Amino acid sequence: MTGHNFSSKREAIFKTIAQTKSHPSAKWVYEQLKDEIPNLSLGTVYRNIALFKEQGKVIVVANVDGEERIDADVTDHAHFVCECCSCVYDLENSEQSPLEKELTQNGFEIKRKNVVFYGICKKCSTN
Amino acid sequence: MTGHNFSSKREAIFKTIAQTKSHPSAKWVYEQLKDEIPNLSLGTVYRNIALFKEQGKVIVVANVDGEERIDADVTDHAHFVCECCSCVYDLENSEQSPLEKELTQNGFEIKRKNVVFYGICKKCSTN
DNA sequence: TTAAAAACAGTAATCATTCCTGTTTTCTGT
DNA sequence: ACAGAAAACAGGAATGATTACTGTTTTTAA
Numbered sequence: 001m002t003g004h005n006f007s008s009k010r011e012a013i014f015k016t017i018a019q020t021k022s023h024p025s026a027k028w029v030y031e032q033l034k035d036e037i038p039n040l041s042l043g044t045v046y047r048n049i050a051l052f053k054e055q056g057k058v059i060v061v062a063n064v065d066g067e068e069r070i071d072a073d074v075t076d077h078a079h080f081v082c083e084c085c086s087c088v089y090d091l092e093n094s095e096q097s098p099l100e101k102e103l104t105q106n107g108f109e110i111k112r113k114n115v116v117f118y119g120i121c122k123k124c125s126t127n
Numbered sequence: 128m129t130g131h132n133f134s135s136k137r138e139a140i141f142k143t144i145a146q147t148k149s150h151p152s153a154k155w156v157y158e159q160l161k162d163e164i165p166n167l168s169l170g171t172v173y174r175n176i177a178l179f180k181e182q183g184k185v186i187v188v189a190n191v192d193g194e195e196r197i198d199a200d201v202t203d204h205a206h207f208v209c210e211c212c213s214c215v216y217d218l219e220n221s222e223q224s225p226l227e228k229e230l231t232q233n234g235f236e237i238k239r240k241n242v243v244f245y246g247i248c249k250k251c252s253t254n
Numbered sequence: 255t256t257a258a259a260a261a262c263a264g265t266a267a268t269c270a271t272t273c274c275t276g277t278t279t280t281c282t283g284t
Numbered sequence: 285a286c287a288g289a290a291a292a293c294a295g296g297a298a299t300g301a302t303t304a305c306t307g308t309t310t311t312t313a314a
Contacts, residue, residue: 005260005311026302041263046302048261063190066271066301078226080235091226099205099218099244107249108207114243117226122234132280132291153271168294173271175292193270193302 003051012037013048017058018072023079023088025067061088062116078115084124091117130178139164140175144185145199150206150215152194188215189243205242211251218244 016029024032030045049070052058058070061079064086071079078091103110143156151159157172176197179185185197188206191213198206205218230237 002260007261007311009262039263041265043264043303044262050303068301078224080230083238091230097205097242103207103218103244103246107252108244109247109252110244111210111246112244114241114245115224116241117230117235117237117239118241119230119238120236125234125236129291134280134292136293166294168296170272170295171293177272195270 003055007048009037009040009044010048010051013045014052014057014072017049017052017070021090023061023069023071025064025069027067059112059114061114064088076113078117080117080119080121082121082124083118084120087121087123089121091115130182134175136164136167136171137175137178140172141179141184141199144176144179144197148217150188150196150198152191152196154194186239186241188241191215203240205244207244207246207248209248209251210245211247214248214250216248218242 012033013029016032017024020032022028026042026045026049029049030040030042033045034040049058052072053060053070056074058072059074061069061071062081063069064081069088073090075093077093080089080091081087082089097113100110100113139160140156143159144151147159149155153169153172153176156176157167157169160172161167176185179199180187180197183201185199186201188196188198189208190196191208196215200217202220204220207216207218208214209216224240227237227240
């Protein structure tokens with residue numbers, strides 16, 4: 001079984017993901033940590049992110065420019081992805097949809113919901 | 128400029144995408160067509176799908192098992208992705224969200240919205 | 255303290271997607 | 285209909301994110 005031993009690297013990886021609002025990619029997390037933890041391996045970041053996903057400690061927000069972007073805020077909320085600067089913004093939690101009731105009544109088991117808006121953010125359209 | 132010349136392969140590719148409800152991947156489209164069009168190249172399928180996206184003729188529904196899944200129904204509707212069989216189901220159109228007004232008022236330009244539920248479909252939970 | 259399990263580094267492999275080059279098809283004006 | 289230019293294509297190479305593998309190190313529990 002995996003994920004049951006303490007690991008300082010795992011802690012550092014999770015902390016990095018939890019402390020940012022950037023909705024990071026694996027590479028971003030690795031870049032943030034590699035100075036602090038010189039012998040960190042990118043594979044370790046990927047392996048631990050996969051574990052966090054299984055444990056429900058992070059969610060996948062979207063794939064932006066070919067990279068998977070994640071979030072340690074697993075409460076129900078939507079996101080905005082800027083197609084110009086690739087920033088991901090948090091939005092208020094999306095309201096309970098009548099679709100959810102209907103799916104459940106029809107024998108579909110909903111594990112998670114993902115609401116993403118794509119467009120150009122204020123910063124990009126102003127500059 | 129690209130996308131302004133007639134191409135029988137392009138037609139066939141679009142037709143294949145438009146006629147299925149499977150929300151196909153590029154590879155699926157290629158597999159469907161390669162008997163009918165023996166010298167079709169997978170790169171051509173990818174290139175034309177990229178063009179259809181630019182033209183707004185297809186949308187990206189989700190990334191399932193590492194493959195991008197698309198839809199030629201570009202009207203506003205949500206999807207359900209089964210994590211067991213990797214099927215993608217169409218759902219009724221998702222209601223206009225108050226989030227959209229708020230974003231627009233704050234200077235964000237929304238180009239598209241993507242609502243995806245993940246879980247286990249009826250077929251998989253029954254079998 | 256010690257041996258088994260888990261985690262890791264480093265690197266190789268995988269696989270979807272994109273890029274490149276030479277060839278073929280389509281279009282436009284004559 | 286024809287020629288040249290632009291667009292599309294095949295086929296294969298390249299890219300790049302992610303995963304798998306192997307030998308080593310760390311953690312755990314008795």
